[in-house]
Amino acid sequence: MTPDVVVVGGGAMGSAAAWSLARRGADVVLLERFTPGHTNGASHGASRIFRLAYAQPDYIRLARRALDLWRKLESETGRPLLDLTGGVDHGLLAPIEDIAGALDAEGVPGRWLRAEEASERWPGLRFAGPVYFHPTSGRVHADNAVAALQSAAAARGAVVRHETPVLSVTVRAENDVEVVTPAETLRARRVVVAAGAWTPSLLPGLLRVRVTQEQPAHFAPLDPALQWPSFIHHRPDLGVYGLATPGEGIKAGFHGTGPEVDPDHRNFAEEPVHAAQLRDYARHWLPGVDADATTPISCTYTTTPTSDFVIDRTGPLVVLAGFSGHGFKFTPAIGELAADLIAGARPLPRFRIHKTGR
Structure with missing residues (x-):
């Protein structure tokens, strides 16, 4: 051919x-x-975070174009793919201020919430410090x-x-x-x-890339009626992300912490120390889930320096x-x-x- x-x-x-x-x-x-x-x-898998919330204008513009094309693909195929639930960033203030400033400069809507206000709106989450809410966020069914x-x-x-x-x-x-x-x-x-x-x-x-096996998990929600935004928790040691995956639970994971692997020789097995750390995180920061009722997920990251x-x-x-x-x-x-x-x-x-x- x-x-x-x-x-x-x-x-x-x-x-x-x-x-x-x-x-x-x-x-x-x-x-x-x-x-x-x-x-x-x-x-x-069934869920990936969609968000315009970046500190770099070129990433914001690329995500905006992706939003238009996701809708075009939905129209062309008749399949619903993107669900805008809103998203939040909380934790370390400096990176969130950078994101908020970049979104504002690009004309993307968003607003600051007090932690107490955010907790009242989304009781399944516990928040650290001020919370930045951006409505043009949600999930894509992968x-x-x-x-x-x-x-x-x-x-x-x-x-x-x-x-x-x-x-x-x-x-x-x-x-x-x-x-x-x-x-x-x-x-x-x-x-x-x-x-x-x-x-x-x-x-x-x-090119140089690092291939790792990552281990997020789905946690069983305590109240299926609760609403969940997609969320990013900015922390000094590592970043945490999460979102609701309908039919599977609340997905949460540490960003880019897994061991390097050969993609042809992965065991897909749950790493117990990492899994325990994620459950401990859920106990403290995700009051809307059962931290001991988890379904592990195994996937690869391929990351540049x-x-x-x-x-x-x-x-x-x-x-x-x-x-x-x-x-x-x-x-x-x-x-x-x-x-x-x-x-x-x-x-x-x-x-x-x-x-x-x-």
């Missing part, structure tokens, strides 16, 4: 790239090594989002193949990239590599990497940026490969 573009990796980012490229009329083949809905990477992106891409002519691992990606010439699978060799003018934790093995030496994303082009390759921990909300906008790079656009400075220590 000689498609215009081969996309390697059928998680959120690769699927979004395939959708954006197919919308522009490109001949696209999307290759995913696992079955639909698998739990081996970073795109599975599994449904990936499925919707793939179905929308296929409806526009993209070929989507699961259970098709890519063994190698080799640039042969300026407009000739060889993609080898166990069954065949494909040639394309351009290739998008969005392989998550498997990116370093497919593109050795190109700066925690910025890689959305860049090198020759005929477009590389999408380093999204774990805070990338999912931006998914359709990142797919659009990938399609822009394929069309010859200049990469955005924040997302260049050199920013990750190359």
Whole structure:
């Protein structure tokens, strides 16, 4: 086969790239090594936080574009994906003031609440210090989002193949990239590599990322009728995030604290010390849950040294990497940026490969 573009990796980012490229009329083949809905990477599950609340204007603008595209995807597929429940930041004041200032400068609504006022509104949470509330926040259904992106891409002519691992990606010439699978060799003018934790093995030496196994959990709510915003707790030692996942409980986790792993040799097992620390956190800060009634979750983070994303082009390759921990909300906008790079656009400075220590 000689498609215009081969996309390697059928998680959120690769699927979004395939959708954006197919919308522009490109001949696209999307290759995913696992079955639909698998739990081996970073795109599975029923909930991811959506928020515009960043201290950096370029991230705010990217999230705004993603909001528009999530709604477009919902309209195109008939699937509800994004639920705006509102979100809060609390804890250390300085980073929250930076976020509030950036949102205000970009014209994004938000307001400060006293901790007592926030606790009265959301009794399932305990708050530290002033609370910043931003209504344009909520959750995206991750599994449904990936499925919707793939179905929308296929409806526009993209070929989507699961259970098709890519063994190698080799640039042969300026407009000739060889993609080898166990069954065949494909040639394309351009290739998008969005392989998550498997990116370093497919593109050795190109960028530095750290692959970790993270362990959030769903906690059983004591009162299912309580309303929950998405929340970020800024702490000196580590960040904590959480949100309600309908049908599964209240999801909470520590941000980026897991051990480094090989994605092909994970045991998916609950790490007892980490799990105990998360339960202790829930006992103190989440009075609306049963801290001992948990369902552990295992996923991977793929993180650059700066925690910025890689959305860049090198020759005929477009590389999408380093999204774990805070990338999912931006998914359709990142797919659009990938399609822009394929069309010859200049990469955005924040997302260049050199920013990750190359």
